[in-house]
Amino acid sequence: MKINVEVDCTPEEARRAMGLPDFTPVHDRYIQMMIDSIDKGGINPELLENMMKSWTPMGEAGMNFWRGMFDMGKRSGSE
Structure with missing residues (x-):
């Protein structure tokens, strides 16, 4: 027997349902550090x-x- 379950939810809803932490602030900080490094000429x-x-x-x-x-x-x- 084969059973398929289809769940329609956003990535945010899936993350919360599975109890995963929200790394949005970490990601935003990392991206800002990359942008700052590029702007200052530290990255070629x-x-x-x-x-x-x-x-x-x-x-x-x-x-x-x-x-x-x-x-x-x-x-x-x-x-």
């Missing part, structure tokens, strides 16, 4: 690329995927 494009490489699960193939996504965003934003 090469450093950002190296960070992205460490975050991508598939190495260079993952980086190529993200490059393509960013390129599409640039093209659609300039039109």
